[in-house]
Amino acid sequence: MKILLINNGKGWSGGQEHLKDLAMELRKNGVEVHFLVREDTVNETRFAELGFTVHLMPYKYGWNSAKAFFRLVATLRRERFDIVSINREHDLALTVLAYRCAFPFASPGRLMMSYHLPTDHYQLFLSAVDAIVCISEHVQTKLLRILPAMADRTSILYYGIALPPPPDVTKFSSDRPRRYLKGRPFPVIGMVGEFWKNQIELVEMLPQLKQAFPEITVAFVGNNADRNLVDPLEFRARELGVEDNVVFTGLVPREKIQDVFYDLDLSVTTHRNEGFGIVHLESLAAGTPVVAYNEGGFVDLFKGEDVGVLIENGMTDFAAAIVSLLKDDTHRYAMGVKGFELVQRRYSTQAMGRSYLNFYKQLLEN
Structure with a gap:
């Protein structure tokens, strides 16, 4: 299985920690994990240092928006990922359009969106994804208030963390x-x-x-x-x-x-x-x-x-x-x-990895 995790943020916070832990668990289970991140950011450096293949996207502004679009289309066509996972609302429109441009007739895999933050904003392109993962019932409930038709494509998968030793x-x-x-x-x-x-x-x-x-x-x-x-x-x-x-x-x-x-x-x-x-x-x-x-x-x-x-x-x-x-x-x-x-x-990283891997397998089977 080959997966692309997209996060075009400029900083490193809880969302990036989650993706790092998830990617490491998936790799332990034989999954080939790639990242698409904004160039010249800490994300590029950190994920590359961990040994992941990192594809770079310019900051989307003016001409760079077109540059980012065509670079993403080329990456998708070349790599033909089984799963493409969008992890920020800001990357949804660009990724959906690039994915449809790369594969106008038959898709080689599945396109999904992960929601980490509660949102009240209507997402025009959300109906184009094959599945949505929410990190809590709170996030799912808010999302379905504005897009109730997406209920059958929405699942909840929880975060996990690397366990420290038991409390002294x-x-x-x-x-x-x-x-x-x-x-x-x-x-x-x-x-x-x-x-x-x-x-x-x-x-x-x-x-x-x-x-x-x-x-x-x-x-x-x-x-x-x-x-x-x-x-x-x-x-x-x-x-x-x-x-x-x-x-x-x-x-x-x-x-x-x-x-x-x-x-x-x-x-x-x-x-x-x-x-x-x-x-x-x-x-x-x-x-x-x-x-x-x-x-x-x-x-x-x-x-x-x-x-x-x-x-x-x-x-x-x-x-x-x-x-x-x-x-x-x-x-x-x-x-x-x-x-x-x-x-x-x-809520261990191992439990999180198993949950996501099972979800990906079911998504591909369906």
Whole structure:
């Protein structure tokens, strides 16, 4: 089986990590995986360093749009992939048109679209693909609201992550030394992700949290280079008098992210429209329970599982749930153990690879 994964993004984030892990698992199962990425980006370098064949696309602007189109047509005709998988909405129209131009009469394989983000936008060319993969029920539900006729071509396949070792016994001790957030006393909670994900609500909760735990630390983990997003959070923390309880870590190297989750007593997200959220898998795998609103793709993780708390209402209830869990060591530690077991059982990269491979085989058979 020969597959082309298309992602014309300029940066490296959770979506690229997912494609990397998926491609490596598929390769272990004998699949020949190629990538089509934007030239002169980190994606070109990273995927090539991992030993994958990388085809390059110029940034689609002006004359480059035509150049990208004809280059893609030539690549499709030359390689004749069994599966061509589009992984960004922005690449849908160009890929569909190029695919139909390359194979106007009989296709050598199947064309599919993977949706990683919830969307309310009507996609004109989506009906031209043979199958759609959504990464959560949340993403699928939003998509089918605008394109209900695509229901029979839509499936859900979940992310997976490389499993770390089981949580160390020291993880379940409130006075453990912190590995990354050194010197911070109990409790330490954190939100991992880009700074457009509604972090302001967590800042607003801090006075309520501080009443219960005066030394509480809230760590915001992520690239804080965009001051237009970070400055309002810092300003509001100063207004509320909680600036000493807030830490902005900046971008954490991938090899250190497990140390961050080891340090956190709770992982928190106030984002309501997450497609899925690899960081939540990483948190659970580290033995750190999650507190989140009952909205978004990560809700799928919690179905029938006692690995965190989902909040139905607003910030007051959210803060109360955090306080309640921080006061209940026994329940919090039990959640941590169950979180690791859940990821081990259902969300490993091996499980993800098997799911996608079976899906590809069924798609080709049909």
